[in-house]
Amino acid sequence: MGFFAVAYSIAILFILIGAGFLCMKGGVLTRDGISGITSFVVNVTLPALILQSMQVPVTDTMLSQLFPFLIVLVAFYGVSFAAAFLVPKISGSSSDPETGVIRFMMIFSNLGFMGFPVSAAVFGPESLFYVSLFNMTFSFLIFSVGVVLLRPDMGKYLDRKLFLNPGIIASGVGLGLFVTGARIPGPFADALDLLGSVTSPLAMIIVGALLATLSAERLLTDRVVWTVASFRLIVIPLALFLILRPFIDDPLLLGVPVLLAAMPVAANTVMLAEEYHVDSALASRGVFVTTLLCIVTIPLITTLLT
Incomplete structure (x- = not known):
């Protein structure tokens, strides 16, 4: 069941990537068009998605699980941040913009678009409570910590932007x-929901469009991307599993974060890299390769968990 959920989600993503690739090759999209779509997503649809994703009712279950969840959350991002500062050195990153994108890819996985359906398939609908909490944290961090990782100069001088x-x-x-x-209120919530729902499709279309500007040889021989894929899909989830297993008895509280840690690079990486004028080509390669490989790695991780 978990394998088919992964395969189904990946098929959707690759259809969208293919659409973006063909649009770029066919002249429907241009570099200026990509910039315009990126700005629209980053400044309109993604904030709408963030706002709507935080409309989660506070329940007694949530309050009772708050402390153990915080422990798991610290471990989740602790492992990710450790990888974020280790991988650039291992991969031989040659520039600050490249290093920033690598660190972003290590910390932010595609836990929204893929996390919800795959978690529901593997652990059942009761797991979506934890996925929602992780998604809220992701939404808050991506525009604060995430932007500083991509553009350290903005954090260094506390740029008001x-x-x-x-x-x-x-x-x-x-x-x-x-x-x-x-x-x-209802109409505003529905409007935000509609706006937010186009974020992932547009992000994957931009990934495909940017891939159309790259050579296949570069994609297959990029040491940085393959190092990122190894850590993103295998090392990080396994390290998190080994850290949490002695302390967490609840199978959902153990399984969900490990599964989310095994997701491919977040598609939003490409959007933000393009918006903040860093290495969006590297981000596109990272999203593409990790999304392709996760059809093998996620079932392996779920076998370990179940």
Whole structure:
């Protein structure tokens, strides 16, 4: 069941990547068009997705699981951050922009688009509670820590753009609504849901469009990308499993974070790399290769967990 859920999700992603590839090759998309779509996603649809994803009701179950979840969350990002600072050295990263993209790819996996259906298939619908909590944390970190990783100069000088971008504003508002239990009125919530739903499709189309500008030889021989794929898909989830297993008895609280850690590179990596003018080509290669390989690695990880 887990294998078919993975295969189904990946098939959707590759159809979208193929659409972007063909649009770029056929002249439907141009570099200027890619920049325009990227800006629209980063500043409009992704903030809408973040805001709507934080509309999770606070329940007694959530409160009772808060402390163990925080322990797991610290371990989850602790392993990811350790890999983020190790992989650039192992892969022989040659520039700051490249290093920033590598670190971003190590920390942020595709836990939204793929995490929900795969977790539901492997562990059942009750696992989606934990996926939602991880997704909220992801949404908050991607526009704060994520942007600083891609553009260290913005964090070093506390650039006001870091705090005033639509993503971080949406994260702050969403967190406030979550804590207070306030709900967005129906028509606005539905509009945000519709806007947010186009984020993943547009991100994968841009991945395909950027891949159309690269050579196949570069994709197959890129040492950096294959090192990233090894850590993203195998080393990080296995390390997290070994760290959590002695302390966590709940199979969901152990299994869900390990499964999410095994997801491929987040498609949003490409969007943000393009928006902040760093190595979006490397980001595209990372998304493509890890998404392709995870059809083999995720079933192996789920076998370990189940």
